[in-house]
Amino acid sequence: MSAQPEGPGRAGRVRPVPRTIKAIGEALTREKRARFYGEVLTAEQGPELDGVLERWWMDAVLDQVPGRRRRHADGVAGRNLVPLPEPRGESER
Numbered sequence: 001m002s003a004q005p006e007g008p009g010r011a012g013r014v015r016p017v018p019r020t021i022k023a024i025g026e027a028l029t030r031e032k033r034a035r036f037y038g039e040v041l042t043a044e045q046g047p048e049l050d051g052v053l054e055r056w057w058m059d060a061v062l063d064q065v066p067g068r069r070r071r072h073a074d075g076v077a078g079r080n081l082v083p084l085p086e087p088r089g090e091s092e093r
Contacts, residue, residue: 017060019053027060 017027021040025033036056043049062068074080 015064017057017064019057021053024053024056024060027063028056029063032056032059032063 017023025036028036036052039052039056040049043052
């Protein structure tokens with residue numbers, strides 16, 4: 001039995017991705033998976049392999065977030081942007 005949730009918990013939460021080659025590969029989109037395996041299979045054990053796994057693990061986690069592609073495309077295109085409030089003290093200057 002695992003302490004990890006079986007699926008999304010609260011709204012917006014995604015399933016965790018274990019930091020294993022198999023789990024990362026399965027969590028990536030099809031087009032990213034081939035690049036990931038290419039890098040993993042050519043990386044030397046140690047810091048180089050660790051770096052490859054860390055970079056792709058972060059991408060795999062973000063790929064689990066619903067609507068990520070659309071929001072990224074909107075941000076790049078400048079669509080549907082949300083204004084941020086001014087930091088406290090900025091309006092007093």
